[in-house]
Structure formats: structure tokens, C-alpha cells
Amino acid sequence: MKKKYILLFILIFSLLIVSITAMKRIHIESNNKTVDVILDYKEFEKMAKQSDEDLEWWFRKFKTLGVSGVGLNEESFESMIEENKPIKVEMIGSIIKDMNWKKEYPKAIVELFEKEKIDSYDVLARTKSKELYEFIKNGLESRYDKSKFKIMEEKDEYLFILDGTAEDALYTQIEKVFDVKNKGFKEVSKLYSSKLIRLGLGLDEKKVNLIKKSGLKVVPRPYNYSSWSSKKLVEGTINDYKKFHIIPPYMIFGGGEVLGYPKNVKALEDYMKKNNIKVGMIESGVQREHIKQKGLYDLTRNLDYDSVRVFSVLKFIQKRFQYYNYKGAEEIENSLNRAVTERNIRVIYFKPFKYDDYIYVTDYKEYEKMFDRFRTRLSSHGMKIGPASVMDANKVRNRYKIMIGWGVVAAGILLLENIVRLKEKISYILLGIGIVGVTGIFLVKPHIGEILLALSAAIIFPSLSMAYFCSRCSIYYKEGIQQKSILKDFIVVIKDLVICSLISLIGSFMVGSILSDIEYLLEMSIFRGVKFSQLIPIVIFIILYMGYFGYKRNKGIYEAKTLKWEDIKNLLFDDVKIIYVIVGAVLLVVGYIYIARTGHETSIQPSNLEMIFRNMLEEKFYARPRTKEFLFAFPALMLGFFVAKKRIKWLTFIFGLCAVIGQTSIVNTFCHLRTPMLLSIVRTGYSLIFGILIGSIYALLLYSSVKLLKVMRGAAHHE
Known part of the structure; x- marks a missing residue:
């Protein structure tokens, strides 16, 4: 108990620092x-x-x-061409491919080519407009080194030669040439233009x-x-x-x-x-x-x-x-x-x-x-x-990050103790190593330190939330069906959902505070561990679940709260049934879609119907609640508690897997550092409120279904 008090004290102290840092960030964002x-x-x-x-x-x-x-x-040569101004721009390399080019082009150009003072990568611009000539001449002479261009006049035409290189050249896409038997003969690409046509001229x-x-x-x-x-x-x-x-x-x-x-x-x-x-x-x-x-x-x-x-x-x-x-x-x-x-x-x-x-x-x-x-x-x-506002250049002091890091270390040890049994001495050693390690990395490599710390917080706290879920479910499973009243059950389950979410929210504030430097707010730097931080808590939940519920464990599930070798052995040497393969494949597909839909760089996008629904929420509320949280993950967490009371172990696991998504999503919301923190807080609050309402509806349907099944089985008269 003394050990846990120490860990909790460190965690609470770091939360005080988090609150100071978070309030400063919210104040800066509120003035923008x-x-x-x-x-x-x-x-x-x-x-x-x-x-x-x-x-x-x-x-x-x-x-x-x-x-x-x-x-x-x-203005540039390119814009002049697009606006159909009286100018022609060509590559020397394209000009000299014509056998009669020397007869058709000004003598000055021919002489320069013969003296090797221009080459294929140079650009020739020609115009007869005096006004255009004056504009281009002034633009080139006022901005660029004279060795880069030549200006000439021949008869009634003005000539501009830009000294290009192979690096400036633009080519058409490679095309394949085939013979009559449709056999590939060669690949060709034509010299098209030059990057120099975009040079600014004023x-x-x-x-x-x-x-x-x-x-x-x-x-x-x-x-x-x-x-x-x-x-x-x-x-x-x-x-x-x-x-x-x-x-x-x-x-x-x-x-x-x-x-x-x-x-x-x-x-x-x-x-x-x-x-x-x-x-x-x-x-x-x-x-x-x-x-x-x-x-x-x-x-x-x-x-x-x-x-x-x-x-x-x-x-x-x-x-x-x-x-x-x-x-x-x-x-x-x-x-x-x-x-x-x-x-x-x-x-x-x-x-x-x-x-x-x-x-x-x-x-x-x-x-x-x-x-x-x-x-x-x-x-x-x-x-x-109005005139665009600018955010103050917020910088988080290293000492604040270090003290927040101590809290992450303490939380990490609390999580570890839910997975394996740790002697008090080992816990203290790990705490000391963690505190020294966090302090040291911020003194030597602060940028790496803040990334590792944010990633750790994004993984540890949703996992701690699921440790609480497993702990409560194991208690409900042990107690079994002790029907008091549906209302009391709802109050208890809602309380558990709120506690789980608050634990994850602590991690959210830690990530949002550690990475509240102006470079993150302006998205000059980004948190790149988002997908990783969503996957690892799922794995940790599976380990936690096996620790609390076991895998075909011979003894009662509530006799051990940490992972046992017996559970690992039973899992590894179990007969693989076809249903396991099917369920596993389904979970892999669902998992891929879940991860792939995170962000904007994927081809898997929400359906039109979902987008219309999202838009409606955006219009009605200060911040749109995340649909996967309030429609899916939060209700699943509530249902997990309910089925644990009914001693349906496999459903408890399935609902737990779904619930992890919601807890990681809470942290993920705050990992979008360009989003104002206050908006992320409100968004999570909306998700929690709607999740409770929808979860309650799901739970009532579950209760009704279970009762109906009992009646159909003739069990109603035993009650």
C-alpha cells in the first residue's frame, strides 16, 4: 500500500504540472x-x-x-503564355531538331548556337511587343545576374535567352514504342520545357x-x-x-x-x-x-x-x-x-x-x-x-516535461503490476531507473525525450483504463447475478465508464501538454506515434484479460490477477478450430480498416451517409463528437460490464476489444495538436454523454433479449 501511495503521489504531482501547462496552452489558443x-x-x-x-x-x-x-x-513566361500574350517560348533542344531551323530563326540565335554559347537546355523567348519587351527586360535586369540571360533585338523582334541546365529541363512522361508484333522496341521521352519559364518577372x-x-x-x-x-x-x-x-x-x-x-x-x-x-x-x-x-x-x-x-x-x-x-x-x-x-x-x-x-x-x-x-x-x-491573429510562441520548459515524465513512469509501473507480480523492491528500482532515465534524456536529447514521453503516455493510460475494466469485470464475474435493480446496475456501469475515460483523459492531457510547443500547434512538427499508440493498447488489453480471466485456466478466474505461464501454454498448445480462424480474420480486417481510416492519407474514407451524419453533428454542436466513440466503443465498454455480471466471458472479451478503441481514441483526439485543447475536451465530453445514452439503450436491449431468451427456454417460472 505504501508503494502505491508513493506512485499515486508522484502521479498527482505530475498532474498539477500538466494542469499548469495545459491552462497556458488553452489561454494562448483562446486569444487566436x-x-x-x-x-x-x-x-x-x-x-x-x-x-x-x-x-x-x-x-x-x-x-x-x-x-x-x-x-x-x-508574371512569368508561363503566365504570359497562359494569358495568350504575344510571346513564344521554346527550348533550344526542340528548335534544333528541325532541319531548316537555321533558316527560320534569327541569325543571332544561329550564331550563338554555332559558337556553342547556347545549348539544348537554354530557353528562347520571342516577342514583337515593345511593352512586353520593356516589362521582361526590367524584370530580368532588376532581379537576376546578367550572366544568366541574354537580351537581343533583331529587326522588329525582341529575343530573350535564359541559360538553362539539365536540372532545369522538363520532359514528357516516358512512352513505350512497339513494333508490329506488339513487342516493346524502346522507351522515349521528349524535351518539353524548362523550370525557368516560372521565373518571377514582377x-x-x-x-x-x-x-x-x-x-x-x-x-x-x-x-x-x-x-x-x-x-x-x-x-x-x-x-x-x-x-x-x-x-x-x-x-x-x-x-x-x-x-x-x-x-x-x-x-x-x-x-x-x-x-x-x-x-x-x-x-x-x-x-x-x-x-x-x-x-x-x-x-x-x-x-x-x-x-x-x-x-x-x-x-x-x-x-x-x-x-x-x-x-x-x-x-x-x-x-x-x-x-x-x-x-x-x-x-x-x-x-x-x-x-x-x-x-x-x-x-x-x-x-x-x-x-x-x-x-x-x-x-x-x-x-x-478580420486580420489574421497569431499565436504566442509557446515553449514548454524542460523541467515541466521532466516532472510530467515522472508521472508517466509511475503510471507505467502501476500498469506493469497489473500484468506481472512485482516485489516492492523491484518496483522501487524501476521507479528510480525511470525517474533518472526521464531526467537524463531531457538533459541530453530533449526532442527525443518529449516524443518518447508522449508516446508512452498515449499507450500507458488507455491500457491502465482497460486494466480497470478487467479488474471490475472480474469482480462482477465473481459476484455473478445479484439482481438488485436495473437502475442501480446502470449507475454502477456509467460510473465505471466515466472512470475508465478519466484515466485515458489523464494521458490525453499529458500528451497535449508535453507537445504544446508552438511548433506542434503550428504543425511544423507532428506526433508520429498515433497509429502505434492505437495498436499497442489492444495487445496489452489481451494480456490483461488473460491475467484476470485466464485461458482455459483450471482454477477460478479470480484467484489470480496477473498473467500466468499456464495461460500462455494453454493458448499456444490449444487446438485451432475453424471458428478461431474465421473470427481472427474478421478481427484483422476490422483492425486494418480501423487503423487505415486514421488520418487523411488513406484510400479508405467514410461513406457519404457517414459524412452527412458528421456534418449534421458539426452544425449542431460546438465540437463534433467522434462517432466511433459514442456509437461503438463507449457503449461496448458498458455492455462489457453487463455481460460480465451475466458471466458470459467470451462476450466480455469481445466488448473489451471494442472498448479499447474508444479509450485510445480519447488520447488520439488530443494527439491532433493543431486542434485547440478546449475543443478536444468538449468533443470528448460530448462523446461520453452520447455514449452513455446510446450505451444505455443497447444495455436495455440486451437485458430484454436475455429475459426473452429465458422465457423462451421456460426459465421464467423459476424466477
């Missing part, structure tokens, strides 16, 4: 309540062309909905003026290509902003690098600090971390995390107009709402709705209705549309 909306210029330009109004009209109308700015990409003055005239801010999207990057590029880009009197509220980079990467980011940092410009980190398409942009995280750290997460409305979301049988953009609204309330998104990079790949929704009222609903839903979370 303003969401900005930025329009995508290119997408709205396309939409406006399909409507009866011009682009300026659309921008003005969206300003009344709370939109603050328009994202504008720099902002289009007409586009800038149109945005400003509509009353919106210009949010430039600078582009960087490392082999052409220099301090001159950064300075030229900034001078472009000064020329148009632009101070971007956010720096949302285009392409795969930040401006100035790799050696010239310092000039950008200084400019952003001076003008209080926030870093925009664009969430990836699988809603996990951000799109890869070299130098992004280093820039964010150097600016003391003055950063916002950006949600770009992807093509598949644009097309969710009248989706799931909705009349309008409700499902798009759901996507925006989830991004903001659940994933710490504070800038929405908005694109217009689509009916399909080509046709835009041009009815302004549909946008107005969606934004009105969206604002209402944000207000229920105490949020609003």
Missing part, C-alpha cells in the same frame, strides 16, 4: 480568434469571364463579405491597380528558384512592392522555396521584421503539415513564429458545390469551418465554387449565403473574420 480571407486572382479572373460582371465588380462585392485582399502571382501594374481600385489589399506571391536566386532577386522583389506602395500582410510564397533561398533569406527576414509581415504556411492537400517549401520553417523560427497557417481551397473542394445533396455550398463551408476551428488555420486562400472542372458558379447570392453562414458558425466559437 481572427481569420482572414484572401482571394485567388487567377481563379476569380477565370470566373469573372464566365459571368455577366467584370473582375472589379466581383472584388468589390467580396470586400463587403469581409475579404481583405487578393493573392497575386508574379507584378503586373494593371492587375495591381485593379485590386487596389476595388478596395482590397494586394498579397503578392513571390517565386524563387534556388539556382537563379541572389540578394539582387530579394531586393528587386521588395523594390517592386515599394514601387506599387504595397506592404503585404502575409508572405505566401509560390513554388517550392522561400524568396532568397538558400543564401539570401536574411534580406527578406529584415524586410518582414521591419514591416510586421507574417509568414504564410500553406497546409498540404492531405491536411497534414504544409506543402514543402525550402527555407520556410527556418524563416518562421527566425521571425519568432510570427506565422499563420493558410488553407488553400483545392480543386476538389471547389467542386463540392451541391455536394452530399446540399442545395448550395454547404459542404465547402464545412471544409472551411473545420480548417479554422479544428486545424488552427487563420488565412483562407479562397477560390470560387465550381460545378465541374470547367464551369464556375457565378451566382453571387450563393457566395453571400455561404459567407453569412460561415460567420455565424465562427461566432459560436468566439471567432470572427
Whole structure:
């Protein structure tokens, strides 16, 4: 008993530290309540062309909905081609394949090729437009090293040659060539273009003026290509902003690098600090971390995390107009709402709705209705549309993590004692080793320490919860059927469900507190042990169950509370029946689906019916309760207690397996560190309340079924 008091004291002490850390995190998250909306210029330009109004009209109308700015990409050779401007861009390697190319192309190009001053990987751009020539010339000369390009004029044509390399080249996909017998002959791939066609050349003055005239801010999207990057590029880009009197509220980079990467980011940092410009980190398409942009995280750290997460409305979301049988953009609204309330998104990079790949929704009222609903839903979370708020750069002190770690060690020993018998001396030795180990790893490798500690908490506490489940079930099994009243049974079972969930919730708070560093809240770092922490407690439950109930144990099940060699031997040498194989296969399939559905990178997605049900819950409640918890796992835990009272051992095990999912899910909810902790707490509370209600219905059905079976067997008259 003395030993358990010591372990409990350490655990309670660590919980005090957890509460301090958790409250600080909740306070930081509660002040992060303003969401900005930025329009995508290119997408709205396309939409406006399909409507009866011009682009300026659309921008003005969206300003009344709370939109603050328009994202504008720099002009490039690629954008000029897409906009059908009078320019032709070709690869030298493609040009020289034509036998007569020397007759058809300017002499200056032919001479350069013959002197080997240009090669196949170089890019040739040609235009007869004086205006376009001046723009491109100024863009190249103000941003890039003169050795990288050549500008020439021949007769009435202006020529630009970009010095490309094999690394810049773009090829078509490999195609197989077959002979008449359909036998593979060779594989071919054609030189298509060059990455250099995306080099930023500056902002289009007409586009800038149109945005400003509509009353919106210009949010430039600078582009960087490392082999052409220099301090001159950064300075030229900034001078472009000064020329148009632009101070971007956010720096949302285009392409795969930040401006100035790799050696010239310092000039950008200084400019952003001076003008209080926030870093925009664009969430990836699988809603996990951000799109890869070299130098992004280093820039964010150097600016003391003055950063916002950006949600770009992807093509598949644009097309969710009248989706799931909705009349309008409700499902798009759901996507925006989830991004903001659940994933710490504070800038929405908005694109217009689509009916399909080509046709835009041009009815302004549909946008107005969606934004009105969206604002209402944000207000229920105490949020609003406006300049994006930024979270304080929260850092958890190592000494706090160490003290929380001591609590995890104490909980681990309590769990171990439910699996094997430990002498008091051994428990103290393990406690000492654990405390020294946790302290040491945080002094030497703190990052590894916090990951291991969070993973341990995510495994230990749901497992401890199931140890409590097994303990109570073994007591109920021992007592057998002692019918007092259904109401009293319900009260006892609900109490046990709450206690199990509170034990798991302790682990949730520990994970959410240990990993409450700003890098986790901004999802620059993520907890990668989620799937592992969901599988291991299932294995531990099976071991715990065998310890309490045994496997074909000769003696009474309640004479031992730890795993016995006899149980292992009986299991290993038991005859394998076909039913065992079938049940095992079913459990493997269910387990695979359960694990595979965790996250967004899987092809196994919820059905349409389930999504409609989820959406309904999202609309009605502050936080959507997790369906697997309140419809399945929590009721299963209640039923496990009930069938233990009826001495149905195999059903107790099956319901226990289902119940583990709910307990690991509680912790898993808090492992999504980008989700505000308060929302995770409310979500778990809803799940518990609904789980109790639904579990009670299931239990009543079970009671009724058992009673009916007794009547059918003629047992009713014995009662």
C-alpha cells in the first residue's frame, strides 16, 4: 500500500504540472480568434469571364463579405503564355531538331548556337511587343545576374535567352514504342520545357491597380528558384512592392522555396521584421503539415513564429458545390469551418465554387449565403473574420516535461503490476531507473525525450483504463447475478465508464501538454506515434484479460490477477478450430480498416451517409463528437460490464476489444495538436454523454433479449 501511495503521489504531482501547462496552452489558443480571407486572382479572373460582371465588380462585392485582399502571382513566361500574350517560348533542344531551323530563326540565335554559347537546355523567348519587351527586360535586369540571360533585338523582334541546365529541363512522361508484333522496341521521352519559364518577372501594374481600385489589399506571391536566386532577386522583389506602395500582410510564397533561398533569406527576414509581415504556411492537400517549401520553417523560427497557417481551397473542394445533396455550398463551408476551428488555420486562400472542372458558379447570392453562414458558425466559437491573429510562441520548459515524465513512469509501473507480480523492491528500482532515465534524456536529447514521453503516455493510460475494466469485470464475474435493480446496475456501469475515460483523459492531457510547443500547434512538427499508440493498447488489453480471466485456466478466474505461464501454454498448445480462424480474420480486417481510416492519407474514407451524419453533428454542436466513440466503443465498454455480471466471458472479451478503441481514441483526439485543447475536451465530453445514452439503450436491449431468451427456454417460472 505504501508503494502505491508513493506512485499515486508522484502521479498527482505530475498532474498539477500538466494542469499548469495545459491552462497556458488553452489561454494562448483562446486569444487566436481572427481569420482572414484572401482571394485567388487567377481563379476569380477565370470566373469573372464566365459571368455577366467584370473582375472589379466581383472584388468589390467580396470586400463587403469581409475579404481583405487578393493573392497575386508574379508574371512569368508561363503566365504570359497562359494569358495568350504575344510571346513564344521554346527550348533550344526542340528548335534544333528541325532541319531548316537555321533558316527560320534569327541569325543571332544561329550564331550563338554555332559558337556553342547556347545549348539544348537554354530557353528562347520571342516577342514583337515593345511593352512586353520593356516589362521582361526590367524584370530580368532588376532581379537576376546578367550572366544568366541574354537580351537581343533583331529587326522588329525582341529575343530573350535564359541559360538553362539539365536540372532545369522538363520532359514528357516516358512512352513505350512497339513494333508490329506488339513487342516493346524502346522507351522515349521528349524535351518539353524548362523550370525557368516560372521565373518571377514582377507584378503586373494593371492587375495591381485593379485590386487596389476595388478596395482590397494586394498579397503578392513571390517565386524563387534556388539556382537563379541572389540578394539582387530579394531586393528587386521588395523594390517592386515599394514601387506599387504595397506592404503585404502575409508572405505566401509560390513554388517550392522561400524568396532568397538558400543564401539570401536574411534580406527578406529584415524586410518582414521591419514591416510586421507574417509568414504564410500553406497546409498540404492531405491536411497534414504544409506543402514543402525550402527555407520556410527556418524563416518562421527566425521571425519568432510570427506565422499563420493558410488553407488553400483545392480543386476538389471547389467542386463540392451541391455536394452530399446540399442545395448550395454547404459542404465547402464545412471544409472551411473545420480548417479554422479544428486545424488552427487563420488565412483562407479562397477560390470560387465550381460545378465541374470547367464551369464556375457565378451566382453571387450563393457566395453571400455561404459567407453569412460561415460567420455565424465562427461566432459560436468566439471567432470572427478580420486580420489574421497569431499565436504566442509557446515553449514548454524542460523541467515541466521532466516532472510530467515522472508521472508517466509511475503510471507505467502501476500498469506493469497489473500484468506481472512485482516485489516492492523491484518496483522501487524501476521507479528510480525511470525517474533518472526521464531526467537524463531531457538533459541530453530533449526532442527525443518529449516524443518518447508522449508516446508512452498515449499507450500507458488507455491500457491502465482497460486494466480497470478487467479488474471490475472480474469482480462482477465473481459476484455473478445479484439482481438488485436495473437502475442501480446502470449507475454502477456509467460510473465505471466515466472512470475508465478519466484515466485515458489523464494521458490525453499529458500528451497535449508535453507537445504544446508552438511548433506542434503550428504543425511544423507532428506526433508520429498515433497509429502505434492505437495498436499497442489492444495487445496489452489481451494480456490483461488473460491475467484476470485466464485461458482455459483450471482454477477460478479470480484467484489470480496477473498473467500466468499456464495461460500462455494453454493458448499456444490449444487446438485451432475453424471458428478461431474465421473470427481472427474478421478481427484483422476490422483492425486494418480501423487503423487505415486514421488520418487523411488513406484510400479508405467514410461513406457519404457517414459524412452527412458528421456534418449534421458539426452544425449542431460546438465540437463534433467522434462517432466511433459514442456509437461503438463507449457503449461496448458498458455492455462489457453487463455481460460480465451475466458471466458470459467470451462476450466480455469481445466488448473489451471494442472498448479499447474508444479509450485510445480519447488520447488520439488530443494527439491532433493543431486542434485547440478546449475543443478536444468538449468533443470528448460530448462523446461520453452520447455514449452513455446510446450505451444505455443497447444495455436495455440486451437485458430484454436475455429475459426473452429465458422465457423462451421456460426459465421464467423459476424466477
